[in-house]
Amino acid sequence: MRVRDFHTGRSAVYADGGVAATAHPLATLTAIDVLRSGGNAVDASLAAIAMLCVIEPHATGIGGDCFVLYAPKAGMPIGLNGSGRAPKAATYDWYKSQGIDAIRMQSPHAVTVPGAIDGWCKLHADHGSKDLAELLAPAIDAAENGYRVSPRTGSDWGKMTAKMSKDPDAAKRFLPGGKPPAIGDKHTQPELAETLRRIAKGGRNAFYKGDIAKDMVDKLRSLGGLHTMEDFEESRADYVTPISTNYRGYDVHEIPPNGQGITALIMLNVLAGYDYGSTKFSQADRIHLMAEAAKFAYRLRNQHVADMTMADVPVDRLLSSQEAGSIRSQIRLDSVQPWIATDFLEHKDTTYLCVVDKDRNACSFINSLFAGFGSGILAPKSGVMLQNRGQGFRVIEGHPNCIGPRKRPLHTIIPGMLTKNGKAVMPFGVMGGHFQPTGHSTLVSNMLDLDMDPQDALAAPRIWAYEGELRLEPAIPEGVAEDLKRRGHKVVRTEVPPGGGQAIWIDHDRGVLIGGSEPRKDGCALGY
Numbered sequence: 001m002r003v004r005d006f007h008t009g010r011s012a013v014y015a016d017g018g019v020a021a022t023a024h025p026l027a028t029l030t031a032i033d034v035l036r037s038g039g040n041a042v043d044a045s046l047a048a049i050a051m052l053c054v055i056e057p058h059a060t061g062i063g064g065d066c067f068v069l070y071a072p073k074a075g076m077p078i079g080l081n082g083s084g085r086a087p088k089a090a091t092y093d094w095y096k097s098q099g100i101d102a103i104r105m106q107s108p109h110a111v112t113v114p115g116a117i118d119g120w121c122k123l124h125a126d127h128g129s130k131d132l133a134e135l136l137a138p139a140i141d142a143a144e145n146g147y148r149v150s151p152r153t154g155s156d157w158g159k160m161t162a163k164m165s166k167d168p169d170a171a172k173r174f175l176p177g178g179k180p181p182a183i184g185d186k187h188t189q190p191e192l193a194e195t196l197r198r199i200a201k202g203g204r205n206a207f208y209k210g211d212i213a214k215d216m217v218d219k220l221r222s223l224g225g226l227h228t229m230e231d232f233e234e235s236r237a238d239y240v241t242p243i244s245t246n247y248r249g250y251d252v253h254e255i256p257p258n259g260q261g262i263t264a265l266i267m268l269n270v271l272a273g274y275d276y277g278s279t280k281f282s283q284a285d286r287i288h289l290m291a292e293a294a295k296f297a298y299r300l301r302n303q304h305v306a307d308m309t310m311a312d313v314p315v316d317r318l319l320s321s322q323e324a325g326s327i328r329s330q331i332r333l334d335s336v337q338p339w340i341a342t343d344f345l346e347h348k349d350t351t352y353l354c355v356v357d358k359d360r361n362a363c364s365f366i367n368s369l370f371a372g373f374g375s376g377i378l379a380p381k382s383g384v385m386l387q388n389r390g391q392g393f394r395v396i397e398g399h400p401n402c403i404g405p406r407k408r409p410l411h412t413i414i415p416g417m418l419t420k421n422g423k424a425v426m427p428f429g430v431m432g433g434h435f436q437p438t439g440h441s442t443l444v445s446n447m448l449d450l451d452m453d454p455q456d457a458l459a460a461p462r463i464w465a466y467e468g469e470l471r472l473e474p475a476i477p478e479g480v481a482e483d484l485k486r487r488g489h490k491v492v493r494t495e496v497p498p499g500g501g502q503a504i505w506i507d508h509d510r511g512v513l514i515g516g517s518e519p520r521k522d523g524c525a526l527g528y
Contacts, residue, residue, distance in 0.1 A: 015527025082119020
């Protein structure tokens with residue numbers, strides 16, 4: 001890895017005993033505290049994600065979903081799909097009979113049963129080492145006694161006043177005094193603290209049965225939702241076999257559909273056919289190739305990605321060399337291919353973390369409400385903000401991703417894991433909704449093609465080709481932008497930074513961990 005420019009940015013973290021990287025310093029510190037007290041990577045990840053569900057309430061929460069890639073002792077990764085399902089009564093015919101042809105964000109129909117807590121508890125039971133109550137204690141304390149609103153969280157929160165105002169319960173908790181808290185203000189969530197305390201004592205059943213579940217079901221049904229106590233009681237996370245592709249001698253692993261990780265793998269398969277890091281390619285050339293690969297990969301995602309237990313998703317074909325070759329044959333270096341419009345909701349809010357411990361257990365963990373503050377619907381007694389993941393469904397008969405009973409929607413959140421020769425070498429993730437496949441591809445390429453360390457690879461200027469636009473961060477030179485315009489790109493400059501990410505490189509030969517964390521967020525990487 002090349003040495004960074006010390007005039008700008010910050011250094012990657014180098015450590016022996018363990019490294020954690022999250023989107024908030026307090027969550028990273030929580031993970032390190034767990035590691036230093038003898039906990040493993042799963043313990044540290046669960047403590048950190050619980051903390052983030054309190055202190056990043058717009059981005060994540062226990063009313064959302066999680067996906068995890070876990071590599072015990074840096075071996076091959078295990079996948080966990082902790083995404084929730086639609087209610088049993090959610091049939092296509094019912095939606096059509098009600099004249100519903102698309103699912104609105106702040107509708108109860110956007111709320112799928114939260115899958116995160118069952119995922120947490122399953123992962124803890126099978127791979128954790130510390131008591132769940134000990135792991136949730138820091139988050140409970142923050143929710144009960146308060147936490148300071150950090151700059152990026154406060155900035156994003158401040159843009160959601162209108163959304164929070166539509167639900168009286170949400171407004172009461174998240175618009176204190178009728179407005180969002182300012183950066184640096186202290187905020188509390190006492191109802192959530194009690195819910196976390198009950199989960200710490202009673203595990204998944206405390207959330208999916210009894211008073212907490214009833215609070216969520218009652219709120220949703222009062223708004224016209226189809227949810228029942230049975231839907232919650234029968235919710236389960238599942239272990240899944242990761243899918244992968246090889247890029248520059250490394251295997252890149254993702255959660256299979258219903259997640260969109262396959263989109264990143266398609267993009268990498270396309271880029272693998274170019275000498276992408278060569279000096280014969282200019283910065284504009286590389287941006288152009290990434291953008292064109294994204295157009296084709298996202299189109300295939302929109303056509304095919306769905307719940308694989310209820311739809312036929314042609315994974316092998318989509319990841320084949322023939323598919324990649326077909327895409328490359330249509331890409332021209334001096335001109336653009338048309339973008340095929342999509343009606344999928346754009347969103348930018350999620351949280352991601354990764355941890356590697358002293359035994360080199362590696363955890364790649366992502367948790368989300370989908371849009372900022374999810375559906376904006378708060379269950380008042382439990383303090384659970386409910387996700388809007390059901391907006392990932394289509395109300396189109398025959399579509400692989402058509403809404404259906406107990407079906408999972410197309411999911412945007414995707415943890416990543418890099419392995420080589422059967423060993424994990426990097427848990428990684430880049431948040432940001434639909435941006436994530438482009439973020440994964442860019443991060444992997446920055447490291448394997450351009451020899452960046454994790455910190456520089458995350459901090460490097462980003463691009464995103466989406467909905468007919470090529471979105472460039474301000475740090476990309478104007479001359480490069482003009483070059484891309486001449487090729488036919490509709491170039492726009494991003495006002496809000498796309499995505500956020502973390503990564504930890506495991507250097508097995510030297511026994512060192514190298515961590516990086518997203519400069520566009522509030523967080524950091526720490527090691528010991």
